[in-house]
Amino acid sequence: MTGITDVKKITTAASDLGAKLYRIWGPIQRVLTFSPADEMIAPENNLSVSIDKGNISIAYGSRFLSKISIGGMKQYSFEEDIYPQPEDLLSSLSLAVNEFSISKADITLSIPKAWTIIRTVDFPSTVKENLPDVISYELDRLTPFSAAEAVFDFRVLEDNVDRVALLLMAAKTDQIRPYIDLLNENGFAVSKITVNLSAIGSLLRYMDKKSDALFVEIGIKGYEGGLFSNGLPAHNFSGTLTGLDEKTKIELICKDIKSLLNMSRNKGGTPRIFALFKDKSADLMGLLTSGLDMPVSVMGETDIRLNLPLPHMGMNAAAAGAVIQSLEPEANGLNLLKKGRHEKQKTPVALTILLMLTILSIWIFYLIAPLKIEEKRLQEISGQILLKKEEAKKVEALKKEAESISEKITAIDNFKHDRVMTMDVLRELTSILPKNAWLSRARIASSSVDIEGYAGKATELLPKLEASKYFRKVEFSSPIMRDTRMTAEKFNIKMEIEATKNNETENIKNEKK
Template sequence: MKLIGAMISWKENFSVIAARARKIADSICKALSFNVVEGVIIPKRFLSITLGKGSVAAAYGMLFLSRPRIRGCKRYSFDGARYVQPENLASTISLAIDEFGARGAEIVIGIPREWVMIRSVELPAAVRDNVASAVAFELDRLTPLHPSEAMYDFMIRDEENNKLHILLMATRADILRPYLQALRGKGIEPSRIAPAVTGLGTLCSMIGDKDGSALCVSISDSGYEGCAMKKGAFVASFCGNFPGGDHEKNLSLVKEELTPFLEEFKGEGLAPIVFFNAAPGYTAPERIIGAPVRILNNESMKTMFKTDCDENNIEPLGGLLEALRTGTKRFDLAGKGREKTRKAPMAVTVVLLAFIAATLAVYVVAPVEMEKRRLQAIEYQIKALKGEVKKVEALKREAATIEAEIAQINEFKESRPMTLHVLRELTKVLPKSVWLVRSKITDEKVEIEGYASSATETLPKLEQSDLFKKAEFSSPTTRDTRQNVDRFAVRMEIEGYEKKK
C-alpha cells in the first residue's frame, strides 16, 4: 500500500511539474516570437463587426506603439426584426471598410450567442499534447454536431486531478456558410469568427475590478445574453428570450440567470460587478438584481476609451478590444481548435540580416583574397603538371586496351573447350592398348580414329568421362589380321557445351 501511495504521489507531482514546464516553455516561445514591428512600429488594424437582428454594428481601431486606439463606431440598420441576410452583411462590411478607410485591416465577426453552443467539458490530461484531435474525435459526444458539420473552438481553462477543464464553443457550419460565401464574393476573408458575447466580456473585464472578474449582460427588446469573466478569462455564458414586454419580469429572468454565478463568485471570495447594456426602459436594475450594477452608456465609453462609440455599439467595441488585446487566447470558430501558425517577426529577421551583412563586409574580403591567391597557385601547378598528366592518361588508355584484350581472351576460353583439355581427357580414359591415328576436335564434337585390341571396349571408357557424351561408332570396325587389332572410328559430343545462338 505504501508503494502504491508513493507511486500515486509521484505521478501527481510529475503532472504538476510538467504543467509548470509547459507554462514556462509557452512564455519563452512568446518572448522569442514577439513581433517588435507589427502593433508597435507599424499599426495593426482591426474592423470588428457584430451581426444582430435588424442591424450590423462596426467598430474600427488599431494597435500602435503597443496601445489600443479606437477610431470609430457605427451601426447600420435594416428593416425587420430578423438577423441580417448574408448579402446585406457582405455589403455592409464593404461599406464600413470604405467609410473607415479600413482596407487591409483584419476583419473580426461577432455572431449571435443563440447560434452557439457553449459547453464546459473534461478530458484526460494525457491528451494535452494532442487536445485538438481529441476534441474533434469527441465532438459528436460533447455536442449534437459532427466535426464535419460544425465550426468550433475551445480553450483549456485549467488542469486539476489529471483532468483538463475545457470551455468548448460550437455552431452549425450551414448557418455561417452562406455568410462566408457572400463575404468571399466581395473579396472579404474574416480573420476570426466568435460569439459577440466574448467581446462584451472582454470589455467588462477591462473596465471592471483589477482582477478582471465581472458579469456582463446585454438586454434587447426581445431577449438577453451575457457571460461570466474570471480574472480576465471567459468562463461561461447564457442567453434567453423574453416572453413579453414587462421589463420587471424580464429583469427577474435575468436575475435567475445571474444568481448561480453571483453565489459561485461569492464562494470564491470574489465580488464581481454586474455590467448592464440595456435597451431603453430598463431603469434601476440593481433593485431587482440585488447586486451592484454598472450601466454601460455613452458617457462611460467616452471616459474609458476616448471615443464616440455609444451604448448601441458595445458589442463590436468589445470585439475590437478583444482583437487588440495581446497575449490572450481568442476563440475562432472557423479554426476548429487549430492553433494558427505564428509568423516569425520580420523585424528580428531584418536586424539579423543587417548584422550578418555588416559582418560579411568586414571579415569576408581578406579570406576571399587569400583564396584567390591559393587558386592562382593551384592553377600554376596544374599547368606545370599538364605534360605528366597526359602521359598518365596515355598509360591509362593503354592499360584499358590490354584489359579489354585479356577479357576477350578469357571470354573465348570460357565459351569453347580447349583442345589440350580434350586430348588430356582422351589420354586419361582410353586404355594403353589403344592408339590413335587421327583426331578432329570442333566446338561441339570430337572424332577419333585408331586401333585397339578390342574396339568395343573404347565406347564404355569414353562414356564414363565427364567431358564426353553420346559416344558412338561413326563407321563399322574392321579387323586388321596382320596386326591382330580392330580399326575403329568414333564420334562423340563434348559434355556441357552450349551452342551459340
C-alpha cells in the same frame, strides 16, 4: 533529525534561488527573443462586423505601440427580429469601408450566440498535449455537429492535476458559409470568426482586468448574459421576457444573476456586474440595481478607455469587443475558423544570434584594445622624448627671450600708466563739451591743457571740466569775448592735468619737504 532539517533548508534555498534566476532570466529572454513584428509594437488594423437580430454593427479599430483606438463605428438596421441576410451584410460592409476610407484591414465576423453551442467540458489531463485532435474527435458527442460540418474553437478554463476544463464554442458551417463566401467573392476576406458574447467578454476584460465580470443584455423580448473569467464566458444564461411586467422581468433576471454570483463567490471571486439595456428603460435600470442590492455598471455610461469617434452610449459592445479581441495580444479570444489549432509563434533566433555575436566582439575588443592602446602610447612617448630634447633647448632660449620682452612691456605699461595719455584727454574733452561748443585750438602739455574755442555760454564749461577726473584748477586765461559773426562766446581756458599715482606720491613728498 538534524540531517533532515539540513536537507529541507538546502531544498528551500535551491528552490528560492531557482525562482529568482527565473525572474531574472524572463526579461532577458524576452529581449533576446524580441521580434520587430511582435504584436506589442507592430501596427495593425481591424474591421469587425457584428450580426444581431434586426441590425449589423461595424467597428473599425487600429493598434499602434499597444494602444488601441476605435476609428469609426456604424450600425445598419434591417427588419426587426430577423437576422440580416448575406446580401445585407455585403452592402453594409461596403458602405462602412467607403465611409471609413479603409484601404486594408483584417476582417472579424462576430456571430450571434443563438447560432452557436457554448458549453464547458472536462477531459482527463492526459489529453492536454493533443487537445485539438481530441476535440475534433469528440465534437459530435459534445455538440450536434461533427468536426467536418462545424467551425469551433476552445480555451482552457482550469488545468488541475487530473482534469482539464475547457470552454468550447461551435457553430454549423452551413449557417455561416453563405456570408463568408459572398464576402470573399467581393474582395472581403474574413480572417476571424468569434461570437458576440465572447467579444463582449473581451471588452469587459479590457475595461477591468483585475476582476471577473458578470454581463447581462436586456431587450424587450428577452435577455442573455454570462459570467466571464479572464474574458471568457465560463457560464452563460438566457431567458424570454415576452408578456411579463417589469417587476417579474427583474425578478427572473436577478435570479439568474444571483445564481452565478453565488457560484463565483464560492470559488473566491467577486465579479463586477455590467448591464446593457437595449430599450434604455430607466425603470428597468433602477429595478435591477435595487433587486441585486449591489452596484451595476451600465454599458454606454461607463468609460471603456477607448478612443471613440462617438459617445459611449452610441457604441455597439459586440463590435467594439471584436476589435479588442482581434487587436489586443492578451485578449485570449476564440477564432472558430482555427478549429482549435493555433500556430505557436516561433521564437526568433536571428536577433539573438546577432546580439550574442555583437556582445562577443565587444568583449574581445574590451580585452585586447587596452593593451594595444598602451603599446602605441609607449611607442609615441619614446619617440616624442627623442624629439623633445632639441626642442627643450629651443624652449629655454625662447623662455629667456620672452622674459626680456616681458620686462620691456612692463616698462612701457608703467610709462603709460604714470602719465595721462593725450588721446584720453581728447576723448574726455569730446565727451564733456556740449554740442554747441567747439575748439579752435588745443595745447596739451605734460601737466596742463590750454584750449581755445567758441561756445553758446562759456561759463557753463568750467563746472563740467572741474567735474572731470582728468582736470583741476580750471580757469579762464583771458576774458570772454562775444563774437557776433559766430553768434557765440570766444573763450580761452587753462587747466592742470590730474597727476597719476606716481606723480601724486612725488607731489606729496615735495609738499612735505
